[in-house]
Amino acid sequence: xxxxxxxxxxxxxxxxxxxxxxxxxxxxxxxxxxxxxxxxxxxxxxxxxxxxxxxxxxxxxxxxxxxxxxxxxxxxxxxxxxxxxxxxxxxxxxxxxxxxxxxxxxxxxxxxxxxxxxxxxxxxxxxxxxxxxxxxxxxxxxxxxxxxxxxxxxxxxxxxxxxxxxxxxxxxxxxxxxxxxxxxxxxxxxxxxxxxxxxxxxxxxxxxxxxxxxxxxxxxxxxxxxxxxxxxxxxxxxxxxxxxxxxxxxxxxxxxxxxxxxxxxxxxxxxxxxxxxxxxxxxxxxxxxxxxxxxxxxxxxxxxxxxxxxxxxxxxxxxxxxxxxxxxxxxxxxxxxxxxxxxxxxxxxxxxxxxxxxxxxxxxxxxxxxxxxxxxxxxxxxxxx
Amino acid sequence: xxxxxxxxxxxxxxxxxxxxxxxxxxxxxxxxxxxxxxxxxxxxxxxxxxxxxxxxxxxxxxxxxxxxxxxxxxxxxxxxxxxxxxxxxxxxxxxxxxxxxxxxxxxxxxxxxxxxxxxxxxxxxxxxxxxxxxxxxxxxxxxxxxxxxxxxxxxxxxxxxxxxxxxxxxxxxxxxxxxxxxxxxxxxxxxxxxxxxxxxxxxxxxxxxxxxxxxxxxxxxxxxxxxxxxxxxxxxxxxxxxxxxxxxxxxxxxxxxxxxxxxxxxxxxxxxxxxxxxxxxxxxxxxxxxxxxxxxxxxxxxxxxxxxxxxxxxxxxxxxxxxxxxxxxxxxxxxxxxxxxxxxxxxxxxxxxxxxxxxxxxxxxxxxxxxxxxxxxxxxxxxxx
Numbered sequence: 001x002x003x004x005x006x007x008x009x010x011x012x013x014x015x016x017x018x019x020x021x022x023x024x025x026x027x028x029x030x031x032x033x034x035x036x037x038x039x040x041x042x043x044x045x046x047x048x049x050x051x052x053x054x055x056x057x058x059x060x061x062x063x064x065x066x067x068x069x070x071x072x073x074x075x076x077x078x079x080x081x082x083x084x085x086x087x088x089x090x091x092x093x094x095x096x097x098x099x100x101x102x103x104x105x106x107x108x109x110x111x112x113x114x115x116x117x118x119x120x121x122x123x124x125x126x127x128x129x130x131x132x133x134x135x136x137x138x139x140x141x142x143x144x145x146x147x148x149x150x151x152x153x154x155x156x157x158x159x160x161x162x163x164x165x166x167x168x169x170x171x172x173x174x175x176x177x178x179x180x181x182x183x184x185x186x187x188x189x190x191x192x193x194x195x196x197x198x199x200x201x202x203x204x205x206x207x208x209x210x211x212x213x214x215x216x217x218x219x220x221x222x223x224x225x226x227x228x229x230x231x232x233x234x235x236x237x238x239x240x241x242x243x244x245x246x247x248x249x250x251x252x253x254x255x256x257x258x259x260x261x262x263x264x265x266x267x268x269x270x271x272x273x274x275x276x277x278x279x280x281x282x283x284x285x286x287x288x289x290x291x292x293x294x295x296x297x298x299x300x301x302x303x304x305x306x307x308x309x310x311x312x313x314x315x316x317x318x319x320x321x322x323x324x325x326x327x328x329x330x331x332x333x334x335x336x337x338x339x340x341x342x343x344x345x346x347x348x349x350x351x352x353x354x355x356x357x358x359x360x361x362x363x364x365x366x367x368x369x370x371x372x373x374x375x376x377x378x379x380x381x382x383x384x385x
Numbered sequence: 386x387x388x389x390x391x392x393x394x395x396x397x398x399x400x401x402x403x404x405x406x407x408x409x410x411x412x413x414x415x416x417x418x419x420x421x422x423x424x425x426x427x428x429x430x431x432x433x434x435x436x437x438x439x440x441x442x443x444x445x446x447x448x449x450x451x452x453x454x455x456x457x458x459x460x461x462x463x464x465x466x467x468x469x470x471x472x473x474x475x476x477x478x479x480x481x482x483x484x485x486x487x488x489x490x491x492x493x494x495x496x497x498x499x500x501x502x503x504x505x506x507x508x509x510x511x512x513x514x515x516x517x518x519x520x521x522x523x524x525x526x527x528x529x530x531x532x533x534x535x536x537x538x539x540x541x542x543x544x545x546x547x548x549x550x551x552x553x554x555x556x557x558x559x560x561x562x563x564x565x566x567x568x569x570x571x572x573x574x575x576x577x578x579x580x581x582x583x584x585x586x587x588x589x590x591x592x593x594x595x596x597x598x599x600x601x602x603x604x605x606x607x608x609x610x611x612x613x614x615x616x617x618x619x620x621x622x623x624x625x626x627x628x629x630x631x632x633x634x635x636x637x638x639x640x641x642x643x644x645x646x647x648x649x650x651x652x653x654x655x656x657x658x659x660x661x662x663x664x665x666x667x668x669x670x671x672x673x674x675x676x677x678x679x680x681x682x683x684x685x686x687x688x689x690x691x692x693x694x695x696x697x698x699x700x701x702x703x704x705x706x707x708x709x710x711x712x713x714x715x716x717x718x719x720x721x722x723x724x725x726x727x728x729x730x731x732x733x734x735x736x737x738x739x740x741x742x743x744x745x746x747x748x749x750x751x752x753x754x755x756x757x758x759x760x761x762x763x764x765x766x767x768x769x770x
Contacts, residue, residue, distance in 0.1 A: 003585060003610065003637055004552075006499045006521075014643040046448035054655065055440050063431035063625045099484055099627060102649055114391045115500040115522040131647040136391075137500045137522050167389075200388060225388065240448045240654030242484060242627070252388055258399040262516040264487055268653045269625030270439065 008134045015127060017349040020337060024347045035377035037365045038347040040176070041239040042294075042320070047286045050238065050274045057273030064269065068260040069253075070097025070245070071272045078245055081279050088220045094247050096256050099267045101206045101231035101244035105132055106263065107256050108202055108227045108246060109168075113138040117167040122153055124323065124354035124362065126176045126204070141166070144357040147313035151178035151323070155189040162197050169194050172204035173216055174318025177354050177364040181318050184217040191222050202227040206244070207319040209235030209287065212295040216318060225249040232271070234319075235287055236278050241271035294320050297367040297374055304378045305365065308385060320367050323354075327361040329385055337363060344384035346377045393519045400512060402734040405722060409732045420762035422750045423732040425561070426624040427679075427705070432671040435623065435659045442658030449654065453645040454638075455482020455630070456657045463630055466664050473605045479632050481641055484652045486591045486616035486629035490517055491648065492641050493587055493612045493631060494553075498523040502552040507538055509708065509739035509747065511561045511589070526551070529742040532698035536563035536708065540574040547582050554579050557589035558601055559703025562739050562749040566703050569602040576607050587612040591629070592704040594620025594672065597680040601703060610634040617656070619704070620672055621663050626656035679705050682752040682759055689763045690750065693770060705752050708739075712746040714770055722748060729769035731762045 017038050024034045045051075069075065072092070079092040098104040105128070113119060115137035121129050123142035130140035141161050143153045158169055169190055173182035182190075187203070194201040203219035205228055219226045231244035244267075248256050260266075277283055302322060306312055311325035330336040334350040341347050349366070351359030367374060402423050409419045430436075454460065460480040467473045483489040490513070498504060500522035506514050508527035515525035526546050528538045543554055554575055558567035567575075572588070579586040588604035590613055604611045616629035629652075633641050645651075662668055687707060691697055696710035715721040719735040726732050734751070736744030752759060 003497075003634060004583060005496055005637065005640065006502075006552075008499070009496060009640050009644075012643060012647060014639075015646055018646065041450055045446040051443050051446075051448065054443050058436050058439050058443075061430040061436075063436065063623065065426055065624050099653075100650060106648065110520055111390055111394060112388075114393070117391075128647045135495055135648065136520070167391075198389060238448065239450050240651070242649075242651070242653045249388060252390065254399075255390065255394050258397060259394075261400055261403065262397060262513045263491065263520065264627075265485060266625070266627070268484075268627045268656065270655060271653065 008137065011134045012131045013127070016334065016353050020341060020347055024341060027341070027345070033345050034341070035346045035373050035380065036369055037367070037374070037377055038349045039366055039368050041368060042234065042237050042290070043368050043370070044237050044290055046237050046241070047283055049277050049280070049283050050236070053277040054270050054274035057270045062269050062273050066266045066269050066272055068264070068266050069257050070267055071276070074272050074276055077276060077279050082218065082220060086218050086221060088218060090220060090247055091250065094250055094253055096246045096248060096253065096260065097267050097272060098244045098246055098260070099264050100242040101204070101229050101233065102128065103264055104229045104244045104246035105129070105204070106135070107259050108229070108248070109133060109136055110259055110263070111252060111255055112167050112200055116165060118163060118165045119167060120158060120161050120169045122151070122171055122175065123357040124151070124177055124351065124359070126172060127353050129170055139165070142355055142357065150180040150314055151175060152180060152182055152186065155186070155193060158190060158193050162193065162199070166197065166199055168200040168202050170202040170204065174207040174211060176207070176319055177321050177349070178314070178323040179316025179319045179321045180314060181211060181216050184221060187217060187219050187222045191226060200227060202229065204229045206231040207234050210291055210294060210320060211318040212298055213317040220247055232275050232278060235291070237287070237290065238271065238275070241268065241274065243267055243271040243275055294367065297371055300371055301365065301367050301374050301378070308378065308382045322365040322367070324363055324365060325361055326363050331360055333360050333363050340381065340384060344380040346380050393522065396519045397516045398512070401719065401738050405726060405732055409726060412726070412730070418730050419726070420731045420758050420765065421754055422752070422759070422762055423734045424751055424753050426753060427619065427622050427675070428753050428755070429622050429675055431622050431626070432668055434662050434665070434668050435621070438662040439655050439659035442655045447654050447658050451651045451654050451657055453649070453651050454642050455652055456661070459657050459661055462661060462664050467603065467605060471603050471606060473603060475605060475632055476635065479635055479638055481631045481633060481638065481645065482652050482657060483629045483631055483645070484649050485627040486589070486614050486618065487513065488649055489614045489629045489631035490514070490589070491520070492644050493614070493633070494518060494521055495644055495648070496637060496640055497552050497585055501550060503548065503550045504552060505543060505546050505554045507536070507556060507560065508742040509536070509562055509736065509744070511557060512738050514555055524550070527740055527742065535565040535699055536560060537565060537567055537571065540571070540578060543575060543578050547578065547584070551582065551584055553585040553587050555587040555589065559592040559596060561592070561704055562706050562734070563699070563708040564701025564704045564706045565699060566596065566601050569606060572602060572604050572607045576611060585612060587614065589614050591616040592619050595676055595679060595705060596703040597683055598702040605632055617660050617663060620676070621660070622672070622675065623656065623660070626653065626659065628652055628656040628660055679752065682756055685756060686750065686752050686759050686763070693763065693767045707750040707752070709748055709750060710746055711748050716745055718745050718748050725766065725769060729765040731765050
């Protein structure tokens with residue numbers, strides 16, 4: 001018997017890079033060297049003080065559930081971080097600690113999106129975003145974005161894409177895969193539109209902290225009714241711990257709590273205790289050293305890729321990605337990434353994972369490996385091309 | 386401006402026991418003693434060898450993502466556990482490690498349920514189950530179950546409730562809130578129906594291991610096309626670590642993997658490394674000692690509650706719950722639980738959290754506290770009633 005699956009299963013694509021990664025592992029197992037420039041997580045291990053705090057939590061027997069919205073002390077610390085880093089005052093009640101930013105995004109969309117509703121998204125953009133909309137039987141609406149506007153939607157595009165079925169605009173700053181930021185003025189313009197239309201603005205700020213030409217603006221400075229998603233994964237280097245957060249408008253927190261109780265019960269407890277240390281001065285120093293290392297990698301990789309023929313028309317100033325036009329080399333970026341892996345031993349992500357806006361002409365480079373590896377990777381690419 | 390929420394938000398209820406728990410914490414903060422018989426997690430801390438393994442994982446720097454389906458070594462160990470404990474052979478490929486059983490349930494239902502589809506559920510039953518169906522814009526169909534059939538659906542009820550929109554029957558053994566088990570013959574009968582109807586059978590086995598009158602039957606012995614959900618939370622005592630698993634039919638594993646990549650990325654890494662120790666002999670010995678402690682509590686609490694007037698018509702032989710008819714005392718179990726908290730300092734869960742099948746006449750007792758506390762609780766109840 002064949003199992004009848006839900007319609008959404010045809011709409012949700014696997015990450016194509018996973019097949020590439022599997023092939024890379026095969027090559028490595030066979031003795032080949034592969035430079036990994038496809039991986040979307042920091043290569044650094046979690047900072048030692050956070051590891052130590054996690055160990056202490058386990059030693060102290062913190063192995064039971066926390067409340068669904070997280071440890072109160074952690075919600076307070078996150079609120080405090082907005083005060084000290086951004087000068088924005090957030091009530092801790094509005095902070096919901098989640099099992100990764102993925103779950104924060106799911107909570108927000110589940111609270112807003114009915115079957116048939118639409119959510120406006122940048123294309124290229126983070127692939128999971130549209131799939132969360134499919135989960136809820138909503139319809140993702142892709143707004144094609146390009147270099148001319150720093151790969152972020154023009155306010156006019158948002159207005160034009162908004163229909164009676166639209167519920168929300170979901171954007172990211174810094175964005176994945178393009179690494180570009182939104183300034184506060186643009187966030188205000190987006191918010192004016194969603195507000196006027198009776199919809200919601202959702203801002204993914206999970207790469208905040210990893211910005212190289214000045215700090216990012218938080219949407220929380222713009223309005224209290226914006227949903228902001230953040231994470232301990234990227235800047236704080238806690239990917240595998242699965243911990244993120246959401247700042248929600250006050251009026252929906254009780255409903256978000258209700259959803260979290262049902263969907264997740266709570267975020268991992270040892271991770272929450274470890275994260276209590278995340279905002280301490282000594283940890284922030286480690287994180288900023290790492291940020292500087294990422295900056296040095298970007299400052300190397302960006303001109304180096306341009307030199308060998310990749311067209312990167314903007315200067316990405318956040319996250320750890322470069323989104324490059326590869327049309328000089330190919331009209332099929334997927335085959336191109338396969339070829340580079342096989343022939344050059346360099347793994348990068350094909351554009352197809354990020355949407356339908358000319359993916360065949362784009363690839364994403366992640367600088368989540370050492371400067372030395374990046375140099376070796378560029379050398380291999382130069383030879384292969 | 387008021388935020389327009391999705392329709393499902395009106396359909397999803399918060400756990401009413403949470404308000405009771407919050408009130409209990411207030412009373413305790415004010416110096417009152419409260420006996421907690423409402424809490425759905427073991428009072429034991431995670432077994433020390435598992436804590437030690439978690440600490441070791443952190444010391445070794447295992448802080449990055451794992452594959453979406455979990456560490457291969459853990460999938461192998463889980464498969465091996467089915468072989469040694471149940472004599473059932475499962476390919477490790479069919480095991481998907483998840484961030485808690487909650488996420489396993491979400492994956493299965495997301496793979497099966499379209500908007501408007503129905504899922505058949507026991508009433509009373511675990512409240513999150515129907516809310517996962519609401520998440521997907523499906524419709525939970527409650528099958529009223531009673532003591533006459535050990536609080537499990539009659540096969541005839543399943544057939545009668547099955548319509549063209551039905552996609553799955555979701556049942557639990559041992560069940561929450563009633564603590565009753567399903568034998569292999571009944572599982573076979575359920576499976577014959579879902580198979581004949583072209584739907585799926587989903588079996589929640591998260592309380593396996595916590596059975597007091599003999600082992601539970603796993604649905605995996607019945608057929609390869611049944612979805613089985615399990616967890617490291619209850620028997621293994623790892624609630625706060627957020628780790629569970631799913632055994633899926635071979636043909637859907639790739640699709641489940643794709644969903645997991647998008648919805649969760651992966652289960653927490655330190656928890657997965659800790660769980661590699663879960664099936665070792667020394668850990669299983671600790672777990673079975675704890676199981677014996679739970680049995681001793683049940684053997685005390687069951688007759689003691691009957692003695693003071695609660696009607697518990699079946700002998701629950703699993704999980705750590707007793708589902709009691711309280712109609713001798715009240716026609717409003719919710720007010721009744723409030724009164725018992727205020728007057729007797731005993732916290733129990735009102736029937737309303739488990740469905741619409743005479744909840745006003747039922748309460749759930751959890752024996753997740755020491756025998757001494759249970760004795761004190763019963764004494765207080767006897768006085769108050």
